Amino acid sequence: MSDDSRTESKRRKLPQLVLRALIDGGKTIDEEVSSQNLRNIPVGAHDQIQHQSKSIWHSKPEIDAYVREKLDISDAEWNTSDSNRPSFWFTYVAQEISKLRKDGTITDWNPELRTGIWRLTHLKGIESSEPIVQINNSDIDSSNSNSKRFFIALGPWSNWEHTLNNPPFRWGVNPSSASNVGVFNALRHGDIVYYYANQDNPRQFSKRGLFGVGKVTRIYDEEHERYWPDEKLKDEVIYKHRFEIESLKLVKTDSELLPWIDGLPFTKGLNRVANEETLKQLIDNTEKIWNI
Known part of the structure; x- marks a missing residue:
């Protein structure tokens, strides 16, 4: 198999791997700051601060490390680049994360400032920050609650x-x-x-x-x-x-x-x-x- 074919084969596994990395484990905000040596991290969004002590948060470096381990990507392969991208694989992972942000799968610690720290949006015991439309059609919403997606x-x-x-x-x-x-x-x-x-x-x-x-x-x-x-x-x-x-x-x-x-x-x-x-x-x- 050629190098290009091997790379393409690995890329096809990337969406599931990135999602799995977000499902497995997680850290508190303090742990993320400490483990990634992050400095001057912005305050979280008002609806996220309440979750800062939960072990649900992830950062780009840890996702990168997870992908590298699972796909057995060498240093040389990871650092392959061109004039536009310092690392092809770094960019591939970033693109997958952008897709998850766009479709609402992940929620940023502070979406306005893009801190590079996120969590899965829908987690047991945590209310989603997505807007929920209120309806009055009693037959469509026959339960006591009118909050439906x-x-x-x-x-x-x-x-x-x-x-x-x-x-x-x-x-x-x-x-x-x-x-x-x-x-x-x-x-x-x-x-x-x-x-x-x-x-x-x-x-x-x-x-x-x-x-x-x-x-x-x-x-x-x-x-x-x-x-x-x-x-x-x-x-x-x-x-x-x-x-x-x-x-x-x-x-x-x-x-x-x-x-x-x-x-x-x-x-x-x-x-x-x-x-x-x-x-x-x-x-x-x-x-x-x-x-x-």
């Missing part, structure tokens, strides 16, 4: 049809990228998920639109069951991260579809609707067209 679940009709015919109704996320895992980790019981079938054949609908909506009732990982048709075909678990849904509305004809809204996310098998204007329009359409 909203998602679009996307995939081929063959997989949707299979879960319709083989309850409990469920969906899954492929752990192929840190971004996918980050969205799945944001999912909570009671969150709202809309259903979208892509254009892969066989198709149930001739136009774009949402064909259902439901409430998350169970979240789990599955290591063994080959459930969906493509998993059975390949004889492997593809969608390890799974969740079950209690459907509130389900339609099967074009005329009943909830119209697609420009701005809704559709790049992954599970996408969080974060834009407040788009979400408001989605909720309004749901109430107006589906009466829920």
Whole structure:
């Protein structure tokens, strides 16, 4: 195998490794400052200071060290550079961290000052700093709390049809990228998920639109069951991260579809609707067209 091929093979493992480094271990802010010899670290954001004594924080040097160890990257390989980048691998890791910051998987100690210290956004016992939209639609939010996140679940009709015919109704996320895992980790019981079938054949609908909506009732990982048709075909678990849904509305004809809204996310098998204007329009359409 050529050097370029070996490097590319290692790079493909990088998203999962960076996420694993953030899951494994962690330090308090004082420990990070001491271990990395950080000086004059800025005060944390007002909603992060309360967590400074928790062993959940990570820094770039420790992520770099973790990646180097797991991928067995030599000093010479790590320090390979060009006129634009002092180290290719240093940049590769930084790019993965930027993706995690952008999709909300990690939260900065102080996002305004970029201290180079972060934690996973969604951790047990820690309230996320993400804005949560307040809704009043009693049928969409039938629990006592109105604080819900909203998602679009996307995939081929063959997989949707299979879960319709083989309850409990469920969906899954492929752990192929840190971004996918980050969205799945944001999912909570009671969150709202809309259903979208892509254009892969066989198709149930001739136009774009949402064909259902439901409430998350169970979240789990599955290591063994080959459930969906493509998993059975390949004889492997593809969608390890799974969740079950209690459907509130389900339609099967074009005329009943909830119209697609420009701005809704559709790049992954599970996408969080974060834009407040788009979400408001989605909720309004749901109430107006589906009466829920």
